[in-house]
Amino acid sequence: MRVEVFYKLHPPSVFGLPGDDYTVIPGGEAGIKDVVGPTIDTLTGSVVGLGTLSQYRRFDERLSLRLEREGVGVQLVDNYVTLTLDIDGRSLDLEKCESLIESLCLWLTHFASTPVFAEPLQAVIPETQQVLPLRTTCTAMKYRWYHVPTIEGSVREWSSCNLQEHLMAALRYYRLGLLLAETGSSHFDSFQAQLMVEAISNYWKAVSAIVGDPSVDRDYQRRYRQYGIDEAFFKGEIEWLREDMRNQSGVAHYRLGRPDSARLLEDCSRAGRIAKTVIAAAIRYDMTGTSR
Structure with missing residues (x-):
């Protein structure tokens, strides 16, 4: 049949x-060579003239x-x-x-x-x-939790936190990891897996910006202690993220074959929690100068 x-x-x-937000222009030998943007009033920022139009x-x-x-x-x-x-x-x-x-x-x-x-x-x-039936995605709901007292407290802490360079770098990587993970959650194909892998990579970068990376930092095996991170968390979570995820799941090296998206979703969530925990420890240390 x-x-x-x-x-x-x-x-x-x-x-x-x-169908999308781009100006569509033919290429090739017979295509348009020079593309002119719209005329913008530099005082008001308003568009006052059109440039090249879609063809x-x-x-x-x-x-x-x-x-x-x-x-x-x-x-x-x-x-x-x-x-x-x-x-x-x-x-x-x-x-x-x-x-x-x-x-x-x-x-x-x-x-x-x-x-x-x-x-x-x-x-x-x-x-x-x-x-x-075909496999496809259907977003039934998008939601976010919020807690105003937590946000208020975090802003108050931000006003007095030292925000050293290593912490700023970790926060940047963590934000990018969250963005990639959120984007990946709306896909169901191998692209989802690739986004999750990149999210995990950025979560590891967020963690290593604080506790170090054994390939470049000699104090990697002990630096975590100054932030009050216990040995069990270091060996069970941080080392899992570095060894199992970074080295074995296509994060640091290419990997052939179709990845297991469902498993990567779980691993990505775990990696995000690890990064959040390490960043929280670094914030506490930068604010108080102590690990606890």
């Missing part, structure tokens, strides 16, 4: 289409391809992709479809010099018009 799986590639501007592809210039890869028919019309493959019974090989579409996106990313991603749309059995 034959099934058709539909995807939409983003961003559409790569294909000469509208979308003509209908006769649209991407339209039919080809085959690994026994799967692949059709591209603009930024829409249709995979056509045979299935046994009613079981769709999602792994094969996702692997194919990911390789296409990575390939296009290289040649377009723009990150390309695929949005799953639907899978249909043309013979029966039955729609098959």
